[in-house]
Amino acid sequence: MIDDEEKAGLPVFLERRSYRRRRLHDAARLLPVLGLLGWMVPLLWSVDSAKAPASSNVLTYVFLVWAALISACFLISSRMSRNERANQDTEGGRDGQQ
Amino acid sequence: MTSFNALLAICLAYVFFLFVVAFVAERSAMQGRVRWLRSPVVYTLSLSIYCTAWTFYGAVGSAARNGIEYVAIYLGPSLVMIGWFWAVRKLVRIGRSQRITSIADLISSRYGKSNFLAMCVTIFFVLGTTPYIALQLQSVTLSFEVFGLAESVSGGGDPKTRTAFWVAIGLAIFTVFFGTRNLDANERHHGVVMAIAVEAVVKLAALLSVGIFVVWGLSDGIPDILERIDASEIGIWQVDGGRWAGITFLSAAAFLCLPRMFQVLVVEAADDAHLRTASWAFPTYLLLMSLFVVPIAVVGLDLLPAGSNPDLFVLTLPLSQGYEGLAVLSFLGGFSSATSMVIVAAIALSTMVSNHIVMPIWLRLTGVGATMSGDVRYVVLTARRVSIALVVMLGYAYYKLSGGGSALSAIGLVSFVGVSQVLPAMLGGIFWRGATRAGAIAAVVTGFSIWTYSLFLPSLGDGVIFSAQMMSQGPWGIDWLRPQALFGIENIDPLLHTLFWSMMLNTIAFFVFSIISFPGPIERLQGAQFVNIFQHSASPRSWSAGVAQTEDLLIMAQRILGAADALALFEREANRQKVSGDLPEPTPDFLQVLERELAGSVGAATAHAMVGQIVGGHSVSVEDLMAVADESAQLMEYSSRLETQSAELTRTARKLREANDKLTRLSVQKDAFLSQISHELRTPMSSIRAFSEILRDGRDLDGAEQSKFSSIIHDEAIRLTRLLDDLLDLSVLENAKVSLNVQRGRLGDLLDRAEAAAASNADGGPSIRITRNRDAEDVWVQTDLDRLTQVFINLLSNARKYCEADDPELTITISQKDGLVRIDFVDNGKGISIEARDMIFEKFARIGEQKAGGAGLGLAICREIMARLDGEIVYLPTTKGAGFRLTLPLEMALAAQ
Known part of the structure; x- marks a missing residue:
């Protein structure tokens, strides 16, 4: 019984981990798209001097997007580094990235 | 006011400090301590050469405007x-596995190692970077001017230009010292990277x-500065949407394509870990660099007199407030x-210029291969130094x-648009297998032409290259141009x-x-390798795979060198490395030794490819494969040559053996004959004596007896005479020495004569029936008739003597072909055994123990x-009995006498 569980448990664990890793890569790919969308929002704003937003607001918005992107990127890449180290510990060998 | 000398001294001290940093870094790199040199932080900081003097001064100017x-x-x-997961990661992986040294190298490698393409790209990059370097000169000159010192530079002429000139000279010398101290195969410059990190x-x-200082010194913190921003002349959002999107795109493109960025981003990169850190750390650096730009611009506009150059607010603002140290x-x-921009740009460009322009031309002119290492090194270094200058x-x-x-930022953008022209060819090359050399050349040439025509040359100013009239009415009045x-x-x-226009048409x-x-x-093949780089290259972790990797190497070496030799080699290396156990560490030294050993067996290129595959540093490039194919072809040719030679030797040996056999038999026969x-x-x-x-x-x-004995003596004497006659003949x-008596005669007559003569010979053996076709014998020949008859007689008496059939019969057949007549004598006896056939025409040859007399001379x-x-006489091997074929010309050429 124990043998069976071990046999059954290991591949599931590995599969789930590689599944997580692939989703992490998806997130890394998605991030610049979000960033681009966020930074192109000011294009929608009016430049008519009566209705145009104040520079300070624009500046705050741009830097907030920036900070959010950097934090998300930091989270993703530190998760990636952790995966990488865990991989090295358990597998030791090589596995195809991507 | 800070004096010119003090400022100069500060500059020189700063440069000296950078020298020390670079020197120390290079020293520790040589001692193998690259770990701290190659840390992700240093990598991220080195990327900061994106922020040049243009950013430093110009961003504030741009914000103010x-x-x-x-x-x-x-x-x-x-x-x-x-x-980074989209493009940069792929570029870095390609750069490492293909040993890319510059962006021109990347493009040319992708498109079939085309040197023409590399040359084009290099020339365009030199053109595209020129405004950028001018920009750096301008900003340094301006900053000197701010301290009111430009005039202090002695000498005549425009003081600004003179300052710029001396700055250029200084930077060139600085870069030559920094960038070309040695040649590194990977084009990595530890010292320079370290210095740049410090400058960052x-x-x-x-x-x-x-x-x-501006936010908390000249204003009352953040809320106050935000209010001041809104109250200033740039207080409301009035950005042109096209420029906002366009410049974002342009800066992204230039970030990938600028030669200096490619140098630090791809060439100096080590692995994915660096990129992971830089992916968030570098945007953070940029955020910090741009954070205070608007506040400085706004406060500068507020405090400084109208008309002062906003590009220099960063300097003039602290100076005007009396903070000289800050200034x-x-x-x-x-x-x-x-300086950091000029150094890296000049290094990157000089690498391209020397690799893709100077070296090909030099090698072609001098006609030497790349084998003369020492000389070429010197040429490369000189080429780099000259091209930096x-x-x-x-x-x-x-x-x-x-x-x-x-304005500063305008010049910088001109340069950005120029270098971005490489982007379609570069991205297309790494993502699309269908991209070809022709496409890349067309793209780059189109893009750069449009850029030169519509932006670069006009940027030099009205009337420098293009007249004002041409700008407003087009060349030769062509409006749409x-x-x-x-x-x-x-x-x-x-x-x-x-x-x-340039990006679209490009x-x-x-x-x-x-x-x-x-x-x-x-x-x-290169296209497939570039686009599918992640399938082709090993995982980056295999760099540090350690012992497992050595085992792989051992397994491979055993297959090639044999188990005993391979083990001995590994043991020897392990001893030399002073490692316990039989497995040495896979150090470069060891790998080199192994590669050399393997090369002895399988050829250098194959060995390199095999070791490379296991060590995983570089994937096998197409050139490697071609070299392998070449080597195998050579090996195959060599072995086929050996085969031919050995076949020839075998043939010769067989002939020799045959000749030897024949000689032995001849010698036996001679003895037998004697x-x-x-x-x-x-x-x-x-x-006779008796x-x-x-x-x-x-x-x-009595008389009868006397006459009987005398006739015996007579007969024996005749026999002796005949024998001697034969020998003499x-x-x-x-x-x-024989002289021929050529006459015309009919074959039939000759055969009649021969038959009669043979029959008359009393001791010729039993009589033999002779079958002839009289019609076919009506052939006239011109030859020595007596000699020919002699041959006939010989053959007839041979048949009589040796045909062992119960009812001996000899058939004579005559045929003609191509002016030759063939006369076959075939009997119905047992024939001549195969081993005796090649001997029967030899002198003294006699088959077996002869019953009938005769010296074997017939x-x-x-x-x-x-x-x-x-003519000739041959034995007919196909007939049942003994068969001889005579072949002779119908008309013997008289000249043959």
Whole structure:
């Protein structure tokens, strides 16, 4: 019984981990798209001097997007580094990235 | 006021400090301590050469003029680094596995190692970077001017230009010292990277200090500064949407394509871990660099007198408030930005120029291969030094031509648009296998032409290259060719105008030419390798795979060298490395030794590819594969040559053996003949002697007896004479002293004569029936008839003597062909055994123990006669009994006598 569980448990664990890793890569790919969308929002704003937003607001918005992107990127890449180290510990060998 | 000398001393001290940093870094790299040199932080900081003096001074200027637009210049690179998983990761992996040394190298490698393409790209990059270097000269010159010191530079002429000139000279010398101290195969410069990282810290610290001073020193913190921003002339959002998007795109493109960025981003990168850190750390650096730009601009506009140059607010603001120390720090920040940019740009460009322009030309002119290492190293270094000087001086020339008038950020953007022209070819090359060399060349040439025509040359200023009239009315009055209103579309921002047209036509040319052209084999293989780099290259972790890797190497080495030799080699290396166990560490030294050992067995290229595959540092490039194929072809040719030689040797040996056999048999026959001939001579001689003694002593012999004995003596004497005649005849024939008596005669008559003569010979053996076809014998021949008859007689008496059939029969057949007559004599006996056949025509040859007398000279004489008559006699191996074929010409050429 124990043998069976071990046999059954290991591949599931590995599969789930590689599944997580692939989703992490998806997130890394998605991030610049979000960033681009966020930074192109000011294009929608009016430049008519009566209705145009104040520079300070624009500046705050741009830097907030920036900070959010950097934090998300930091989270993703530190998760990636952790995966990488865990991989090295358990597998030791090589596995195809991507 | 800080004096000129003090400022100069500060600059020199700073440069000296950078030298020390670079020197120490290089020393520790040589001692193998690259760990801290290669840390992700250093990598991230080295990327900061994106922020040049243009950023340092110009961003504030741009903000003061156009408001928030300046920030778009940082948004592009931030997006590229945040999206490192798309392009940068792939570029770095390709760069490492293909040993890429520059962006021109990348492009040319992808498109089938095309040197023409590399040359084009290099020339365009030199052109595209020139305005940028001019920009650095201009900013340093301006910053000197701020301290009011430009005039202090002694000498005549325009003081600004003189300052720029000396700065250019200084930078060139500085770069030559920094960048070409040695040649590294991977084009990695530990010292330079370290110095740049230090400069990155200096410029960030300088800008942050000024920013903090402005926000908390000159204003009352953040809320106050936000209010001041809104109250200023750039207080509301009035950014042109096209420029916002366009500049974001442009800065992203330039970040990937600028030669200096490629140098630090790809060439100096080590692995994915660096990129993971840089992906968030570099956007953070950019955020910090741009954070205080608007506050400085707003406060500068507020406090400084109207009309002062906003590009220099970073310097003038602290100076005007009397904070000279801060101003000097800010000056050093700008100086750092300028120097680091010029150094890396010049190194990157000089690598390209020397690798893709100078070396190919030099090698072609001198006609030497790349095997002469020492000499070439010297040439490469000289080429790099000269091209560094050239690049910097070109920047100076641009500065002088453009008059140093236009705003900093405008010049920088001109350069950005120029280098971005490589983007379609580069991205297309790494993502699309269908991209071809023709497409890349078309794209790059189209893009750069449009850029040169519509942006670069006009940027030099009115009347320098293009006259004002041409700008407003087009060349030769052609309206739609106006440089800044191509195809008649007017009133677009010149930068956007060029960016739009060049990138669009560039990309279209790239796709169209790629689709209609056909790539060469190397190009297709390289394309597959570049696009599918993650399938081809090993995981980066295998760099540190350690012992497992050594085991792989051992397994491979055993297969090639044999188990004992491989183990001995590994043990020897392990001992030398002083490692316990039999497995050495896979150090470069060891790998080199192993590769050399393997190369002895399988060829250098194969060995390199095999070791490379296991060590995983580099994937096997197409060139490696071609070299392997080449080596195998050579090996195959060599072995086939060996095979031919050995076959030839075998043939020769067989012939020798045959000749030896023949000689042995001949010698045996000669011995047999000698005994035979002495026997033949002795028999008649002894009977002659015996009977002559009887005649001498026997007085009582009657007449009948006397006559009987005398006739025996007579017969024996005749036999002796005949034997001697034969011998004489043969020797005459063999020495070619015989004279032929050529006459015409009918074959039938000759055969009749021969038959009669053979029949008359009493001791010729039993009679034989002769079958002839009299009709076919009606052939006239012109030859020596007596000799021919002699041959016939010989053959007839042979048949009589040796045919062992119960009812002996000889068939004579005559046929003609091509002026030759063939006469076959075939009997119905047992024939001649195979082993005896090649001997029967030899002198003294006799088959087996002969019952009938004869010295074995008959056929030898026949052969000699037939040779004299221009014919031949051969044994017919296909007939049942013994068969001989005579072949002779119908008309013997008289000249043959």
